[in-house]
Amino acid sequence: MTMISLTKINKIFSDKHQSFHCLKDIDLTIDKGEFTVIAGPSGSGKSTLLNIIGLLDKATSGTYLFDDLDVSTMTNNALADIRREKIGFVFQAYNLMPVLTALENTEMIMEFCGLDKKLRRQRAMETLTSVGLADLKDRFPAQLSGGQQQRVAVARAIAAQPLLVVADEPTANLDSHSAENLLNLMVKLNHDLGITFLFSSHDQRVIQRAQRVLQLQDGQIVSDERKDQQPKLVAL
Numbered sequence: 001m002t003m004i005s006l007t008k009i010n011k012i013f014s015d016k017h018q019s020f021h022c023l024k025d026i027d028l029t030i031d032k033g034e035f036t037v038i039a040g041p042s043g044s045g046k047s048t049l050l051n052i053i054g055l056l057d058k059a060t061s062g063t064y065l066f067d068d069l070d071v072s073t074m075t076n077n078a079l080a081d082i083r084r085e086k087i088g089f090v091f092q093a094y095n096l097m098p099v100l101t102a103l104e105n106t107e108m109i110m111e112f113c114g115l116d117k118k119l120r121r122q123r124a125m126e127t128l129t130s131v132g133l134a135d136l137k138d139r140f141p142a143q144l145s146g147g148q149q150q151r152v153a154v155a156r157a158i159a160a161q162p163l164l165v166v167a168d169e170p171t172a173n174l175d176s177h178s179a180e181n182l183l184n185l186m187v188k189l190n191h192d193l194g195i196t197f198l199f200s201s202h203d204q205r206v207i208q209r210a211q212r213v214l215q216l217q218d219g220q221i222v223s224d225e226r227k228d229q230q231p232k233l234v235a236l
């Protein structure tokens, strides 16, 4: 079953002085449950493509079907509703709220999803437990290591039970052990809950784990490799 279908997606950044053709006629289909990485050099358009797929930004032209809905013609409000309900985000710089504890950070997104407070708290606690952070639930981000903060970010991304998690260079600021640990967690969530994962990364650790590797170069997909494997767990 198809989760994401892009047809002739273009993105042109322009202002008064110049314009830059960032994504060029991208055609791409991603199935539900796939574990995919978009690789490619810096500046090739990975973040721009992820932002469009994650409904944080709009393409200049082309058609985008997300979970069978044509999102290319929707209003920003309608897009925001779909984003909150169906998509989780993990960023390179974690982007946790510094004044909220791990538990409160995990609960945060669910506030927008209309769940009542008790259910939110319960769901957040379960989610933190599933990422191995139950003991640290009352710590603030500054009291957690980089790897732990990124696990909170994953908990936050999955707490509302999204269909898709988009992760932009999620391991870029992590040491090897934390990176492998985080990847194991995402592989497990993919396997156990069927969440579709889409990463951008030029980290070989991420690329080796993926089921499918797309190479982006100058705004075009120059290769699309589906490996004959499930996403890999690595013994630590």
Ligand code: ADP
Residues within 6 Å of the ligand: 013, 014, 020, 022, 040, 041, 042, 043, 044, 045, 046, 047, 048, 049
């Ligand atoms: P990557 O994530 O692969 O490093 P990006 O998607 O961030 O690449 O950027 C691709 C290209 O688009 C870069 O040349 C970048 O400078 C340009 N770009 C990204 N965002 C904007 C923007 N808002 N305005 C103008 N140019 C942009």
Ligand code: MG
Residues within 6 Å of the ligand: 046, 047, 048, 168, 200
């Ligand atoms: Mg980027």
